[in-house]
Amino acid sequence: MSGRLLRLACTAVCALSTLAATTPPDAGTDDGTDGTPTVAALLTDLQRLYREAEKATETYNATEEQLTKQRAEAGRLDTALARARASLHDSRTAAGRLARQQYQSTTDLSPYLHLLLARDPWRAVDQGHVIGQVARERAATVNRLTGGERKADALARRARTALDTQRALAHKQQKQRDEVTGRLDAVEKLLASLTAEQLTALTALEAEDARKSQDTFMASGALSSTAKNPTAQGERALRYAVEQVGKPYEWGAEGPDSYDCSGLTSEAWADAGTTIPRTSQEQWARLDRVPLDHLRPGDLVVYFPEATHVALYLGDGKVVQAPRPGATIKVSPIAANPILGAVRPDPGAPPMPTYTPPTLPDNAEDGSDEGYNNV
Template identity: 80%
Template sequence: MSGRLLRLACTAVCALSSLAFTVPPEPAAPADGDDRTVIALLTDLQRLYREAEQASETYNATEEQLKRQRAEVRRLDTELARARTSLHDSRAAAGRLARQQYQSTSDLSPYLRLLLASDARRALDQGHVIGQVARERAATVDRLTGGERKAGSLAREARKALDTQLALARKQREQRDKVTGRLDEVERLLASLTAEQLTELSAREERETEKSQKTFMASGALSSTAKNPTAQGERALRYAVEQLGKPYEWGAEGPDTYDCSGLTSQAWADAGTPIPRTSQEQWARLDHVPLDRLRPGDLVIYFPEATHVALYLGNGKVIQAPRPDTKIKISPIAANPILGAVRPDPGSTPMPTYTPLTLPENAEQGSNEGFNGIF
């Protein structure tokens, strides 16, 4: 199925699922070769996309866990290598100690030497040296014993960490297969729709997006007073604008393709303020901000499960990576049901003056929908 047809059909799916309107009760005509109505087909599509949504969000979260686990494995491997080097040195010292004891020609203790010596001062000096040697020998044995315990403990930790890494990698592969499997089902289902149905769905999406945006802007949820971004927010927006037109790819963090939270997290990382990788973590861990206090660079979170995110551009527009088979674009802020907004740099001061960034002419072309928050 062509990418154009997939875009037309899929964008309509989210339009029908949007909270901003309800589906008319009249059923559409059945698709050729399929006795289900268009509404029934869209219901199936919504279910498949919701299942893909959960797997995709879990995939991104698991990827972050896997990155941290790989770093922990590397740290333990480095520490274990140092411990083994130290243990090797301690064993060499212990070997020298054993040879010295074996080669010793006297079985007399330092105390007997002191009692039998004709020169007490000289015997005391010898006893001091012997005592020092004994302490050094004891320290050598302690280092050897401690080094063996440490190396053994680190080896066990390293094995456990590696097992965890392998388990996470298996889990990630399962999640990847689940997402791709659901998307394959979506494409097969879309292939059952006629060209007329696809055209109808595309037109419906455009009408409903426009209606949702007008309703939202008229509600006064956004402040009528223009606000400036912070220096970091401006850098994040500049990064996002430079990505306009690049393809969406689930699980991607750039530089050639992105998913929605991959774009927002990389934009803010480029601005020098790292934020969580997934939209759900961004919603959970970043400072919430009322919509009437939105400033450019803030993140707008969508859908009850916080499964879609975009960067606020200003004037009721956002920059987003909508979904598979779309490109990064400028969209109306209300193209998807808004959950709320978060601010990555709550302690920073807005710029005293701000000139909005220059945007390409085709920056608003393409689908605006995030497919019921799947990506």
């Protein structure tokens, strides 16, 4: 999709939401008599398409995480199988050598007759001990050979299964990639019908809608009026996120040149030394919940009922986020999107005794804030 149309997509959806809230359902930029879609109809279609794209993206990200783990498992099994085959080769060589030695020393006389006929029976007894030790070593070699064959066979079966699973995940991932691009292509076609005048008006409405949402949230007292310091890791994760401001959103991306929203949060905390789940839904499900009035910089703020968007809390009622396709990483009001809750990647770590917030780059707060359920 072209960058221009993606930027149009970013602008159109939120503003259409505001128009729909203030316009009767049967109203729009046209009366519909000439076949032009009403604003309400455009809004319905855009929200549906973005929800579908969001779900496909979240599924894609989860599959990507599974595929990464599966590739590592397949590689581990391949290495173990190679070692088992090398050990099996050594065992077979040793067994062959023993077989040749046994054949060359074969005699029709039993060890008992050897003892009776020996000129020095005590020396024969000593030789018997040696022969016994050799026999035990031969038995151990045979056991190693048998065990090595079983281990190699089992590893070969597991390696084949791991490879089959990897191929199935890769195929699934490709289908999901096609689905996301298909959803975004549908958005492109729909937005191509909007005029320049509509887009200009929608940009202003979008900014006004974000401002009103933030004012209402801050007036509610949901955030504590007492500033809190981050942990050392939280501070590092936040600084990493701020350093990415201005880079583009790209679905499925984990940096360093572009990110989606959960790609930004997971990479920021990875840079701080803490591994967290890749997707916003898993971050919400698996990390420790924290009340909004206990938020500290570096915590993750999760949005929408299905936990399909996430940002890093900056402090003072603001977050750092990768909003949606066509937008760039930026600083946004915390309530620009509907808040589901917050989670903390390092719940047991103590806050820093002193803290200086990171310096924001120029124009860090420019651009659209709404995530529109894009992950």
